[in-house]
Amino acid sequence: MISLGRISKRSEPYVLAAIILLSLLIQARSGQFFSGNNLVDLARSLIVPALFSVGCMMVIVSGGIDVSFPAIASLAMYVTDKILLASNYSGNVILAYAISAGLGLLMGALNGFLIGFLRLPTLVVTLGTSSLYTGLMFGAFSASASDVPPAIARHGKEILFTATNPTMGLTSNMPSQILILIAVLILAFLLLRYTMLGRGIYAIGGDETAAERAGFNVRGIKMFLYCFVGVLAGITGIARISMMTYADPSTMLGMEMTVIAAVVLGGTRVTGGMGSLTGTILGVALMTILSNSLILIGIPTYWTRVFTGAVIIIGTGVTAHQTIATRRRRAQSQKAAA
Amino acid sequence: MAASVLRVKGITKSFGGVQALRGVSLDIALGEIHCLAGENGSGKSTLIKIISGVHEPDAGEIEIDGRRFSHLNPKEAIGLGIQVIYQDFSVFPNLTVMENLALNSELMDKRKLVNYKRARAIAANAVSQIGFDVDLDERVENLTVADRQLIAICRALLQEAKLIIMDEPTSALTKKEVKALFAVIKRLQARGLSILFVSHKLDEVFEISERYTILRSGENVASGSTVELDRKTFVFHMTGRQFEDEFYTPSAIRREPILSVRGLSLGGAYADISFDLAAGEILGITGLLGSGRTELVETLFGIFQPEAGTISIRGKEVRIKSVKDAIRKGIGYVPSDRLTEGLFQPQTVERNLSITVLDRLSDHFGFLRRGAIAAMTRRWIGDLSIATKSPALPVRTLSGGNQQKVVLARWLANDLSILMLNGPTMGVDIGSKYDIHVLMRKLAGKGLAIIIVSDDLPEVLACASRILVMRDGVFVQELDPTVTTESKLSELSTGIA
Amino acid sequence: MTTTKTAATVRGVRSARDPNLLRLLVMLVFVFVLMTVLRPNQFATIASFNSMMRQFPEYGIMSIGISLAMITGGIDLGVVGTANLSAIVAAKFLIGTVPRGAPPAQVVPYLIIAVLLSLSVGLACGTIAGTLISRFNIPAILATLGTQQLFTGIAIGITNGRPQSGLPLLYSRIGNTEFFRFVPLSFMIFFIVAVSVGIMLSRTRFGTFMYMMGTNPRAARYAGLNNTSIILRTYMISGLLSSVAGLIMMARANSAKADYGAPYTLQCVLIAVLGGIDPNGGFGTIGGVTMAILILQFLSSGLNMFNNISNFYRDVIWGGVLILVLVFNKLLSWREERRAVRKSMN
Incomplete structure (x- = not known):
């Protein structure tokens, strides 16, 4: 029973339309957009921000905001990397993911404790822990770019298939890490839609007091949420360094802002309560295309940030305009009804 | 008189040194619409919180269906059929009508997974109980205040409520909506439910309730049958002051x-x-x-x-x-x-x-x-x-x-x-x-x-x-x-x- | 009901005396004494004060800009982008126009134009952010996230990401002037900025308007305040201050680059919050922010004097201090409420 009116109020169709227009434009100008290697390249660059965006979206839906996930990912992967190197580990990469996820869990739990149990403001807490984790990484572990253990290096060379562009002679490999993204997306979808925990995240974002009165364990849900984000960040960290085949501690720092922007662009309401995985992935896709493919139509990479900035401003501006318009329309229809 | 659904006797409660309630009693008969009136700070919200198990009284007893308690916790109160509809209705604006109705009872049943088929059945059943015509897939934020209130009422009915406490339910409603709400309340009454209607608006008290209890400074000052009440006595009981009839006769209206x-x-x-x-x-x-x-x-x-x-x-x-x-x-x-x-x-x-x-x-x-x-x-x-x-x-x-x-x-x-x-x-x-x-x-x-x-x-x-x-x-x-x-x-x- | 009222009253009376300011002062003195005791020959010396005074003005001024935005209930994540863009415009102008080896007297007019140019770029950046927020109703966090990308993007675009060096010598010579061979010009600028912004907030009509609008924009509208203009002016000031910070960075580095000071954004938010600016708007003072700046500078400079402690511990300490302060404030307010209840019992 989904009516057309309800669809047009969502922002996913607009983002999708923007993606299609942009791809067609690039295709028309360069003829290269829909080539196999470009699409594989895009998918490749999408993996890490998309993994981050899933947790980020869930936090924003719950009415919070998290800027610490890149710091958690960096510290977790760096420590894991060092542990495995020091112990000359040569086994399966799963252990690397497990250690990193575990470290992420611990770091996320600190966020969860401060936010869920002490009820401290989310932005400030995650700013603080972000600074703490980055500092620990560079201070206590004096982190700098480092090799990765063989398990991770091997994992990084696992490719699903290779796409070749016959005209340009370029090839691109689809990394196996995309399977992790797909798994995370399925898991997150099931969690958000079919568990009380997932509905609880939306309920808290809608009205925290009402959620408490209804019998949701608000503290527990927040604790879970930030732990989940931590685990996800830990996994993302390993995925990233395995694709790069070296561990650069600063490679993910600063991504929080673009990920948040992508999530909001995908229709997640900044004040909480609304947001979808589809929209989030579309938002990330749009940002990825902007930063990856503009070069195909001759716009130098130096200028890509101007475009991402403009898209954030226009995208959020349209959303803001829409909310005001619907609010006005609603007020008027209520008046008419009365 | 009919049997009581709720009888509260000699409830005393103090916060710190401040006496919020002093030996307050309240008696609500089965199937009765009872009005609880009082000014801000008269102790009526404290009394509601004691009945719904949020606060523990210092002394006194609560009798529900013949069972006596010295105090309740919120879960017990709900289990005994007591439901409070708060002024803000406690609904989730971002979720659909269906979820708003079904989530609470699913939580009560300690379910971990969501079954949308079952949720829809629960919600459809709930709205049909008061003949409320609403799109179950609409987001609650798109509904009027009155409809949100009806959702809160339907949700209360799902918990097999015997007594529904409504805290100032008309404060945000238009006159028309108040009329509709009163019709719903009468309908609930016809099904044998009791309603405790908290209000300080005299005309509403007259229109809807059969009996009233007025609190002032944490004490019972009056209770009885509403038909015997008039405006002057009502105001006097509420405030403890006599007010002269007011009228404005302008002395110096300029012509221009x-x-x-x-x-x-x-x-x-x-x-x-x-x-x-x-x-x-x-x-x-x-x-x-x-x-x-x-x-x-x-x-x-x-x-x-x-x-x-x-x-x-x-x-x-x-x-x-x-x-x-x-x-x-x-x-x-x-x-x-x-x-x-x-x-x-x-x-x-x-x-x-x-x-x-x-x-x-x-x-x-x-x-x-x-x-x-x-x-x-x-x-x-x-x-x-x-x-x-x-x-x-x-x-x-x-x-x-x-x-x-x-x-x-x-x-x-x-x-x-x-x-x-x-x-x-x-x-x-x-x-x-x-x-x-x-x-x-x-x-x-x-x-x-x-x-x-x-x-x-x-x-x-x-x-x-x-x-x-x-x-x-x-x-x-x-x-x-x-x-x-x-x-x-x-x-x-x-x-x- | 009565208990909550008593607790609120107690909290009200306390907040009037501003316990946060007192707490920050105690912390400042504590850090100062600690560092002096631990590094007696290094910390409390003229040389170390001089170097501290060179370090904090650039991020201190940006923190003040962010604080202003936060008081009005917003945030300005575009300060660093604005600082770099305005510095780059000034640098490009100087590099492009000043003839090589020109005598100082001939360079001065160019410098004046460059400074004015950079300040107007800052103002323009602030105007853009302010317009997006006040006219187009974009939430401040998103609007300035966008402007940060946009300004940094323009800065990268017009420089191809390369540092702009080769400034006239006179610029860095003036920029690094020290009064009485001790007080750097950048510190003087910070001092003037802090004092004048402080006076603006506490003593002027506009300052009161900012606090009131930050508390409740709807009520502000009904009280006759022009919210659009208040927001616009706030972000213009923030933009102007950012360009001042950009000029200071340019003098210190003797060049301008699109990604200078990238981690400053979050650090400045951190300073503002630590200094008692309410992230929801309406409360906070420049006195508090200044103390937060000094505390962090003392900490990081002090720690720098321990050879075995890395410079990056600064981040750990900043994050740690922020979280501890938050937890401490929370525990204190819980205790206060409990005490208020107990007091009303007696």
Whole structure:
């Protein structure tokens, strides 16, 4: 029973339309957009921000905001990397993911404790822990770019298939890490839609007091949420360094802002309560295309940030305009009804 | 008398050293609509919280269905069939009607997974119980306040409620919606449920309830059958004060109008509005929520721009470009929602009071003259007898009546010629309400032109020297309060005889 | 009901005396004494004060800009982008126009134009952010996230991401002037900025308007305040201050680059919050922010004097201090409420 009116109020169709227009434009100008290697390249660059965006979206839906996930990912992967190197580990990469996820869990739990149990403001807490984790990484572990253990290096060379562009002679490999993204997306979808925990995240974002009165364990849900984000960040960290085949501690720092922007662009309401995985992935896709493919139509990479900035401003501006318009329309229809 | 669903005896509760309840009793019969009345701070919310298990009483007992308890916890209370519908309804605006209805009972059943088929069945069953026609897939934020309330009621029914406690359920509803709500309440009653209706509005108490209990300062002061109650006794029990009948007989209305409005229209809100207002006059504008009354006065205050028509002040046609412009032209406005529109709750009394006169109380470079501000604040606190320990306290620490006086003082400090008040005594206890009415009459007597917008009909009758009734964006009639009755006003504003 | 009222009253009276300011002062003194005791020959010396005074003005001024935005209930994440863009415009102008080896007297007018140019770029950046927030109703966090990308993007675009060096010598010579051979010009600028912004907030009509609008924009509208203009002016000031910070960075580095000071954004938010600016708007003072700046500078400079402690511990300490302060404030307010209840019992 989904009516057309309800669809047009969502922002996913607009983002999708923007993606299609942009791809067609690039295709028309360069003829290269829909080539196999470009699409594989895009998918490749999408993996890490998309993994981050899933947790980020869930936090924003719950009415919070998290800027610490890149710091958690960096510290977790760096420590894991060092542990495995020091112990000359040569086994399966799963252990690397497990250690990193575990470290992420611990770091996320600190966020969860401060936010869920002490009820401290989310932005400030995650700013603080972000600074703490980055500092620990560079201070206590004096982190700098480092090799990765063989398990991770091997994992990084696992490719699903290779796409070749016959005209340009370029090839691109689809990394196996995309399977992790797909798994995370399925898991997150099931969690958000079919568990009380997932509905609880939306309920808290809608009205925290009402959620408490209804019998949701608000503290527990927040604790879970930030732990989940931590685990996800830990996994993302390993995925990233395995694709790069070296561990650069600063490679993910600063991504929080673009990920948040992508999530909001995908229709997640900044004040909480609304947001979808589809929209989030579309938002990330749009940002990825902007930063990856503009070069195909001759716009130098130096200028890509101007475009991402403009898209954030226009995208959020349209959303803001829409909310005001619907609010006005609603007020008027209520008046008419009365 | 029928068997009791709830009997509360000798409940005493103190917070710290403050005695909130002293030996309070309450008896609600099976299938009865009972009204609990009392002013702010009379202890009625504490009593509700004790019944619903939020607070533990110091002494006394609660008897439900013949079982006695010294105290309850929230889960027990729900298990015994007690449901509270809070003023904010506790709904999730971002979720669908279906989820709002089903989530609570699913949580009660300790379910971990969501089954949308089952949820839909639960929700459909819930709305059918009161014959509520609503799209189960609509988001609750897109519903009207009245529909949200019905959702809260349906949700309560799902928990097999025996007693539904409604905390001030009509405060945000239009007259029409109140009527619909009352029909639902009667329907619930017919099914054998008991309702505890918490209210301080006399006409509602009369209309809906069979028996009443009035609390004052944490004690029972009266209870009995509603038919034996009249306005004077009700007010006396609530306040412990006797009030004289109020009427405003203007002494000095100037002949020349200070404000003339001709053919004013704003699309979707009001159309072709014309009236005059003279100094010394109190003009009452009444109408239902959504009749365009708020948009009309807010247009005169520069918040909206009219699409047609003229506004003249002292015979000169003017355009009110902004709120600041309105203030410059001598117009002040006390908005209807003190919490979100009227005051800056966490800021100090001084800042709240002086905000509209800072232009006058600062020098050419915009530096504040702090001595003058402090002196002005002290003067107005004294003049309006605003009860506050210090002007440096946040305004939220004041009672509703005193907060409203702060908003009034803010405008009075401005040398106004026209003051407009929208719902001037909403949520203000009867004592302060009386004080505010006296103040308004005094100000009009001194030559201020006043417009009050209110759907509190007794208030309009008591204060105004002339009444304009608004319906669906137009003035339907002008009335003289001395020869008009409440029922006549209500008839005109609803269009229902 | 009565209990909550008493607790609120107690909190009200306390906040009037501003306990946060006192707490920050105690912390400042504590850190100062600690560092002096631990590094007696290094910390409390003229040389170390001199170097501290060179370090904090650039991020201190940006913190003040962010604080202003936060007081009005917003945030300005675009300060660093604005600083770099305005510095780059000034640098490009100087590099492009000043003839090589020109005598100082001939360079001075160019410098004046460059400074004015950079300040107007800052103002323009602030105007853009302010317009997006006030006219187009974009939430401040998103609007300035966008402007940060946009300004940084333009800065990268017009420089191809390369540092702009080769400034006239006179610029860095003036920029690094020290009064009485001790007080750097950048510190003097910070001092003037802090004092004048402090006075603006506490003593002027506009300052009160900012606090009131930050508390409740709807009520502000009904009280006759022009929210659009207040927001616009706030972000213009923030933009102007950012360009001042950009000029200071340019003098210190003797060049301008699009990604200078990238981690400053979050650090400045951190300073503002630590200094008692309410992230929801309406409360906070420049005094508090200044103390937070000094505390963090003392900490990081002090720690720098321990050879075995890495410079990056600064981040750990900043984050740690922020979280501890938050937890401490929370525990304190819980205790206060409990005490208020107990007091009303007696």
